[in-house]
Amino acid sequence: MRKILQLLLLVLIVTSCISNKRITYLQNLPDNEPIELDEFIPYAEVDYEYILQPFDIVEISFASSDEELTKAFSFQNSGSGNNGGMGAGGGGGGQGSDPLYFRGYSIDQEGNVEVPMLGKINIAGLTEEDAKNKVQNEINTFFKEEVYVRLRIAGIRYTTLGEFNSVGVKIIYKNRATIFDALANSGETSILGKKNKLFIIRQYDGGTKIHQINLNDRSILASPFYFIQPNDILYMEPMNIRQIGTADNLTASLALFAGLLASTLLIINLVTGN
Template identity: 60%
Template sequence: MRRLVLPVLIFVLVTSCISNKRINYLQNLKGNEPIGLDEFIPFAEVDYEYILQPHDIIDVDFASPNQELLRAFEFQGAKSSSVGRGGNSGGSMDVFYFSGYSLDKNGYIQIPNLAPLKISGLSEIEARDKVQEAINYYFKDEVQVKLRIGGIRFTTMGEFNNVGPKILLKNRATIFDAISMAGESSILARKNELFLIRQYDGGTKIHQINLNDRRLLASPYYFIQPNDILYLQPMQIRQIGSGENLTASLQLGISIITAMMFVYGITSGLF
């Protein structure tokens, strides 16, 4: 029994410790060309530009010296619902759900007093120009249009400290903006296996991202998009113990050793 105590304790400590290489973000991983500090890292070859999709919610503002004319293009109560917009939202009221314009399943937007316009498949700038053109057909140069995404809605699952739907009131945000809003990830997360579930025109793709790798900064997944789902898997170490700190590991080891000694005492007739 005494000979078993030390091996068991060593086994518990080894299996409960997690290397920093599995925890730290943005490392220079072996086999990759190193990226030094202060080194300029260009974005992916195709720079980020979100393309609108069916069921997106967008924010459309109109400007004109003619206030009566402006009201013709606004839904009743839209302005009052937009009061109090902040920089982000972690489960609070989705203001754009009430004040924004939602694209239907075919990608059309319905603005009061205008025929339905299909703007899915367009960038924000292209969609704005299309709405502006439709308004100019009736009111030449009397109304100016501003169009943007009504926040970036995404969902976090798995080993995040705060899971569920979230909203970033920006039109451009990085994956680290999303991670920080989700309350960071637990130490047991597989940061080299973040699954990003992304919607595309007519379907969905699952991408695997390595948060430990500095090359992420130049990848097309560095920026999140509306309706993204981020899923972090747990490490297998969870099956043995929490492993989050040395105290927990020692407590687990002591519990195992105590149980072994108790069983040994019963089988040996000591109790």
């Protein structure tokens, strides 16, 4: 019986160990060769330009030598002098802590934004540059004076689920962000996350696709999914060892098992007299 319990303890310890290969980023997995630190890895040849979608929030601001003209396009009591200028702040947080949710322009279900004086302008399905030009053309039909338009996405919003240390809706106030920016902004993944199985649920015009990427493999740097896009959902599966305990209490769980086995062995020794 003692040998059986010792064997069970050994099996528990071995199966509870997590190999470094499962938690180390950017390995050279295909060839198992040493990583060349100075190796140049080009980005994937994909068109990164984001296409605006319904329910996106955009910042539209106006500039002119005549301040009275720009006031005509501002919502009253909006808390901003130029109707939705980019507020200060870093990543993280949901709508409740995001000033642009209240001050920016939300694209409705039909793909329109409603601008004072100009009315509804359909910009869904366009890039930022094309949407800016469309709003600029609308401005030019109203005023002969020069009024300049700036339009951009109000940060990159994405959602983390699963084995992240911080889950929920996150925001990165940048025009472009990598998958590692998103990980850092979400407090990293837990030690029990399957880094070779990170799923990206991405919105496309008319539907959704699920993509799987491997964070252990450095080829992710050349992947078309190296850069996240607005409205991405990141889901990381847990390892099977998750059934024993969470990432926070796994060590305590193993210590408890070891203590129980040690106590059992002690009792057996006392009873048998060995």
